[in-house]
Amino acid sequence: MLQLSTIDPFKSKLNMLVLPVAEEIPLFNDRKISAVLKKVEAFKEFKGAKDDQITYYDPQNLKTQRLLLLGLGKTSDIDLERLRSMGGRAVKKGIELGLTEVALLIPSAKKLNFNQEDIITAIGEGARLANHQFSKYKKPTHPALKRVKLILNTTTRTARFRSLVSRINTICEGTLQARDWINTTSNDKTPAAFARDIKRIAQKSGLKVDVYDERWLKNKKFGAMLAVAQGSESRPRLVVLRHPVRGAGKKAVALIGKGVTFDAGGINLKPTGSIETMKCDMSGAAAVAATLITAARLNLKIPLVGVIPMVENMPSGTATRPGDIVKSYSGKTVEIGNTDAEGRLILIDAMAWAIRTFSPEITIDMATLTGACVVALGENIAGLFTPDDTLADSLVDAGKQTHERCWRMPLPDDYKELLKSDMADLSNISASRWGGAITAALFLSEFVKNTRWAHIDIAGPAFLKKGNTYGEAGATGFGVRLIYRLLETIKGI
Known part of the structure; x- marks a missing residue:
């Protein structure tokens, strides 16, 4: 303390x-x-x-x-x-x-x-x-x-500094909570267990919490998310956190976090050297939940919604196969070119549902989405994808202040050609091995309408093999301080 x-x-x-x-x-x-x-x-x-x-x-x-x-x-x-x-x-x-x-x-x-x-x-x-x-x-x-x-x-003038130190404590405690969730091993972090723990802490902090099970997801036709989940005995969950602000008169900011509690890759099984740290593939979910909890504790005057899809991606006799075609929540069909491109599948259903349900002014998703982003930017910088210049500038500035750095990446329209499928509306994997972080972001963009949107690929900075001066090896909690700083400083919401 x-x-x-x-x-x-x-x-x-x-x-x-x-x-x-x-x-x-x-x-x-x-x-x-x-x-x-x-x-x-x-x-x-x-x-x-x-x-x-x-x-x-x-x-x-x-x-x-x-x-x-x-x-x-x-x-x-x-x-x-x-x-x-x-x-x-x-x-x-x-x-x-x-x-x-x-x-x-x-x-x-x-x-x-x-x-x-x-x-x-x-x-x-x-x-x-x-x-x-x-x-x-x-x-x-x-x-x-x-x-x-x-x-x-x-x-x-120490009074204002005392309140500042209290704020620092609260934001850092949110970051540390995210670290603990990410570092928890997958046998203790099934979707059901992870959802229960988020609900327990979020409710104590004053958030409104709903946890939806597989039956609800089937009823709402979350076809892409369910396709990822069907190979695991651990059933999926969708966690929805709400931080309402009475009389705010503002549209909400929606935060979407990828919550793959263990990613084996599905039928396209990950190799040794890549699979061992896949307990961290829910780092986006942890960051979103911790940000909402922090906002509630600090009484942030901006209404927020957190939507967190949770699954395990496992190989089995019931797992989705390469070549399968699924119908997403939006109604668009997706051909599964690679079962290890699963994060984008759960995100598109969660984002499309959140946008339709809450009509947010801004929608930001955070995900350990692509190894290609780590190749491009290294282990300490997140990839930022957005068509919104103002939102991009605000996120980059927030990253500079917190040292949770983002680098804006392109979203070229012509790369969308790489996501075409002969059999479905889209393929979940690019026809080229190059530019994978870009094509993943472009895939997500096809399911975003009527909101200012940003995608943050945190595959590099979410989890480190070697600690730094203010963190151990393992989870960093990347994203909590970044997004909270954005919410405190952004204009126009």
Whole structure:
């Protein structure tokens, strides 16, 4: 838990005080800090460069047991992500040492090219996100910290900063909830089990929740989604979350999240090397649910709807076969060219139903949809597809602020030719092996009408094999901070 504090860090007994240091100028106007840094100049191993760190034990004239100096590099190179990373590094060091709390001294906005709110947000996010360990199946070597204190060198106007820290805690807790859902193994995360857990947490947060079963899906003719589900003994679910705003007079924003709780690929079975991490193929669903929960907890003044289709994609005697043709909720028929192109099938039914049912102003889907997007953009950037320039700019800006980065990709009309089928309205797979992220997005676009739409392919950043400064290896919770930032800042809704 983050706490804002205005205590004098040099007169207070602390387990560890963390001091950010720039390479060429002091970030604090304080005699005691200057004296410490003067002593540090004698050590060649610490110059304040990026990733430099040094620990003083029982520093003279200070009551803290440890003083951790973390280098940020030159001030001209310091961005919000570097501050976020610094917050994470501080917390991870505290956990490594088995401490119960750490205190971070927040640099003044006068020394950096950001406002104070952005500085606190970045450092606070890094610290809060790092202070978490997925311990469902294995006890961690050292527990998370009980407290992380963010210390301001001022007593003025702290009330607004306290509410800001509360907001940071809530948004990060949503991100961490998404991480925990994604990291949970598929034997504990069938569609029914995942739906129950979302419902439990969402209702406690004040959301309205409906969970629809296979009978309802058949009655509503969710033919594409049911085609994916039919190979598994774990039956499908559709979870609908609603965050109504009384008297808002606004159309809702609809968020659609791909929820394949395990993706074996179906009859087109995934190979060794690809199948092992497919518990994460519901990362879009986790991000959507966590975003709605966060919005409810923070009383966001924009009505939201979350629609989450949940299935397992498994091979069996009842599984959909390559070459089968199915009728989607929209009425369009789809030839199954590849059963491992399943995410788009469950999304088209969920999106078409959400648009028809709720008439949203904006519809955004998030999905671990294509390996092609990872090839194009790597593991740290999501692919953004939308015909709406304003929405694209807003999402890219939100990505820059949160470091959940998006790169806008093209939607060329002529590529739609690659999705033609001789037997059905569309094929679920391109006739070419190239441009797979684009053709997947174009396939989705065929089922979107009368709404501003964006598709975010999070196949790269949703799940990492190696951790970073404010996260463990595994799920990142990508999308929660991105979309919440968008909802807070976007105009025209």
